[in-house]
Amino acid sequence: MTDPTALTSLSSALADIVARTAPSVVSVHSHRSYATGFAWKPGLIVTADETLADEGEVGIGLADGGRATATIAGRDHTTDIALLRVDAAIAPVRLTATVPPLGALSVVVATNRDTPSAALGMVSASGKSWRSLRGGDIDARIELDVRLRESQQGGLALDSTGEAYGMVVLGPRRVLVIPTATIERVATQLETRGRIARGYLGLGLQPVRLEDGIGVMVMYVDTAGPSAAAGIRQGDVIVAVNDQKLSGVRALAGTLGPSSVGAVVDVAALRGGEPVGFKVTVGERPEA
Known part of the structure; x- marks a missing residue:
């Protein structure tokens, strides 16, 4: 017989993980598409590059319901990472370089058209570095067995302790995680140069x-x-x-x-x- 106390404890722990991370997560509205982003540093938001239009204003929906306008600081199509500048007080998330093992539980904290959202899944692949179809170097191969909407791209993938280890994006027939090592490497260059040297x-x-x-x-x-x-x-x-x-x-x-x-x-x-x-x-x- 299932112990209801154990399930209640698990449920409470997952809800707490989401609640602690949600203030760092924002919605991103570019042209007609919605996506998710997260505060990487004060005034800087990381999001999925594929979700951004080539031009036009980028709107940001804050966790407290407020709105802000962002500008594109830089973008890298090959790793699907874009960096936005915004004049808003958003608590940066702490990223961990840990790569979760195969079979580990993972929580995705994101937004769905301005509404906070969360999903629970499992790490279905965890492996070595790889090269994207667009030629970007990704530091670890991480796939999640979880359903993800377009608007949740750019959200955070958390491990069972609540540590954020990457950004979720939609790959061909699967959900991929762009790991912390890649985000730190690419976003740092985008912050200083606005582009990645090739x-x-x-x-x-x-x-x-x-x-x-x-x-x-x-x-x-x-x-x-x-x-x-x-x-x-x-x-x-x-x-x-x-x-x-x-x-x-x-x-x-x-x-x-x-x-x-x-x-x-x-x-x-x-x-x-x-x-x-x-x-x-x-x-x-x-x-x-």
Whole structure:
């Protein structure tokens, strides 16, 4: 027979966790969409980038029912993190770097179109770092078995002690958590620079199959870019970077993270079937 006292204690503990976190959680209204955000630092709110319109005013619904207007301080499409500036007194949440184990209970504290909301689920995947479909480096793979509405994206994922360990977003057929390590790394750069530096070769590429593997053909060269300066031309077929054979365009793009800017890379290519080599100083991708 189920012990009602145990269930009551669990219910009270979960309600207390939500109540302690809710003051740091806000609703975010951009164009016609609603999402959730949380206070990262005084005057700074982190939210899910995918939920923001490309332009226009961003409205903030505070936990006490008040309203405020925010501006976009910076955004990174590759990690789905956006940073907003707002003139409002919101208690920042304390983020923990702990990654919950597989099977652990998790509470999501968010909003649903200005209304506070909460959900209880389980960690269905907990693993190593991975790269998003847009090329962002995510420090841990965390998936939740929980139902999530669009407007709850940007909410906080809490462990069983009430510590916030990341931000929830909707992935393909699953709920993902962007972990604390990624949030701290990306939001810090957005606060200081407004954007994330990305490596830039100045090339338009297309994969081609070779006799001994896969290469990428240069379809376009930015005449003001680093590859043009190194001597790479349209029609060249790149086969390796720093002695590592390529498996496609995405593999090459994967080497162009923030730390690649300023690095000199050895590019091996074929020109008219003959091997050629270049030393390219990776530039910084210009703003779109």
